[in-house]
Amino acid sequence: MPKLIAFALFILMMISNSFALDMKWFGATCLLFEDEKTRLIVDPFVTRVPLHKVLFNSKVESNKERVKKYFGPSDKKTVIFISHTHYDHVLDLPEVMRLNPKALVYGTKDVIPILTANKIEPKKLKVVKEGSSISFDQFEVNFFEVRHTNLPMNIEFARGVSKISKDSGARDFKMESNLSFFLKHKEKKILFHPTAIPREYPAFGEIDLLIVGLTSKNIDELKEKLIAKIKAKKVYPVHNDNFFIDFEKKLRKMPFYPTLGSFPEGKLPLSIN
């Protein structure tokens, strides 16, 4: 009899594990949330662009092999969220959609020129904004609008509507709005806030994870007005890695960007669990 109980417990454990949410960080704000049926890709960006190419606005292209390796065809339902349409959030979106023709993408209307330039039907995009909520499989998501962090000296980086062609450079990817989201997956509650500018959120109660972008040199306001207010069991900083370095090389911090505690060791992708 004890053997039978042990076996039943083992089966229960396997079942509950198979429904668990697996989370990975791919640098910048590129994330993967995955359970046994569904994968949610946030801001697909595994093709790195060296700094000189960004400065000279040289032509940028997806690294097709790299994208296939991490976000290639899958039996799982593929859903993609785009926070905003700067190249370091959206460069690999067209290639992910080519590899996963049934994938649905949620984002602002800024995504439309990226799709049409790549001959992807714009109806594949579901436009979301402040107050939009969606659910699919075990995922329930509420979207919010957030402000993008400015560059030093308060310079706005690449604002406006993207004009994408086959010769586009990183700075041709422009944005007008930026999204954050609150995600519930079974009993897990996660807030993804991709910018260093805080905002007020509804009371979520205690949440499991706050994923926050440290995209500014000065994060005191972020600490005071967001991190201290959101009661999160764990805070996971993102977008403070040096994303000009090849994805498969050693992970490094972006010079001058802050950390919350120590900067993670190792290579991407890193498990957040």
Ligand SMILES: [Zn+2]
């Ligand atoms: Zn940006």
